Structure formats: C-alpha cells, structure tokens
Amino acid sequence: MKRSTATIDRLIALLVGGCALIGGLLVLGWWAEIGFVRTIFAHADQSWYRLAPIQSWWPWLLGVVAVSAVVLGMWLLLGNIRSVRTPSLELPGSGPGGVLAINPAQIANVAAAALSDHDGISASASATREDGVPMLNITLTARPDISLDQLRRLAYATATDITGATEGTRLATRFYVRYQSVER
Numbered sequence: 001m002k003r004s005t006a007t008i009d010r011l012i013a014l015l016v017g018g019c020a021l022i023g024g025l026l027v028l029g030w031w032a033e034i035g036f037v038r039t040i041f042a043h044a045d046q047s048w049y050r051l052a053p054i055q056s057w058w059p060w061l062l063g064v065v066a067v068s069a070v071v072l073g074m075w076l077l078l079g080n081i082r083s084v085r086t087p088s089l090e091l092p093g094s095g096p097g098g099v100l101a102i103n104p105a106q107i108a109n110v111a112a113a114a115l116s117d118h119d120g121i122s123a124s125a126s127a128t129r130e131d132g133v134p135m136l137n138i139t140l141t142a143r144p145d146i147s148l149d150q151l152r153r154l155a156y157a158t159a160t161d162i163t164g165a166t167e168g169t170r171l172a173t174r175f176y177v178r179y180q181s182v183e184r
Contacts, residue, residue, distance in 0.1 A: 086104040086127040089103075102166065104136060105126070121154070122142075123141070135172045138155075139177075143179075143180055158175075159173045
C-alpha cells in the first residue's frame with residue numbers, strides 16, 4: 001500500500017471514529033442527564049427535525065449524500081486494491097540512444113528458479129513496491145534436515161547476485177524461510 005493511501009485511510013478512520021465517539025458521548029450524557037449536554041440539545045429546533053423530511057429539497061439532499069458516499073467509497077476501495085507492482089527499473093547506461101530496463105518480477109522468478117535447483121529447497125518469489133522502494137520477496141521452503149546456516153548462505157549469495165545485476169538501482173530483497181513439516 002502506498003504511503004499516501006495509508007495516510008488517507010487513517011485520516012478517514014480518525015474522522016469517522018472521532019464523530020462516532022463524540023456522538024456516543026453526547027447520547028450517554030443525555031441519558032445520564034448531564035447538564036451541559038442537555039443544554040446543547042435544548043438549543044436544537046425539534047420541529048426542524050420533524051419537518052425536514054417532508055421538504056422538497058430533502059430527497060435531493062439525500063441523493064447528493066448517497067452519490068457522494070458511493071463515489072468516495074469506490075475511490076477508497078480502488079485506492080486500497082490497486083496493484084503495487086513494481087515498474088521496470090532503469091539501469092545505469094541508459095541514454096539518448098535508448099533505455100536499459102529490467103523487470104523486477106522476472107528477476108524474482110529467476111532467483112526463485114535458481115534457488116529451487118538446490119536439493120530439498122523450493123522457492124517462490126514476487127516483486128512489490130513498499131514505500132516507493134521496489135522489493136523482491138523470496139520465500140524459501142526447505143526440508144527439515146537442511147540447516148538454517150545453509151539457507152542463510154544461499155540467501156546471501158542470491159542477494160549478492162541480485163545486487164550485482166541491478167547495480168545503480170534501488171531494489172531491495174527480502175527472504176522468508178519456511179521449513180516443511182517433519183514426517184513421523
């Protein structure tokens with residue numbers, strides 16, 4: 001998720017949560033017969049609340065609020081499910097004659113395939129973008145008899161190869177290790 005999307009989500013959650021909290025406290029204050037809460041509600045024109053739904057502008061207001069809520073909801077939904085795929089990375093050496101670019105997803109797949117060539121290890125990989133930084137996520141699944149030290153060495157060698165191949169770009173690599181269940 002992009003940082004701007006997360007910030008907007010948090011602001012909306014804070015706004016909605018704050019309104020719900022204040023409304024709930026006011027209702028509890030009314031129920032507990034707290035003086036200043038009763039004073040706040042005493043200033044409200046109760047006839048307005050009774051007559052507003054029969055006014056000619058009421059359906060229009062509800063329509064505008066409903067359409068606005070649907071548009072805002074769809075905008076938030078699309079912002080949260082939008083793909084965070086990593087775009088191609090431009091390599092040093094690109095110039096007016098052409099652009100040298102690599103696809104991080106292909107690098108991740110090649111690294112996973114190379115790691116899967118080792119006996120007792122399977123690997124899967126994906127490329128994402130986190131906080132604007134392209135990220136390769138590689139998951140190693142190993143038999144229980146393979147040492148963690150061996151997996152660390154393989155991960156380090158793979159990360160070194162990736163760094164060498166993508167020198168001059170901002171590409172981070174993260175490894176996850178899973179062990180298969182022990183058979184009884």
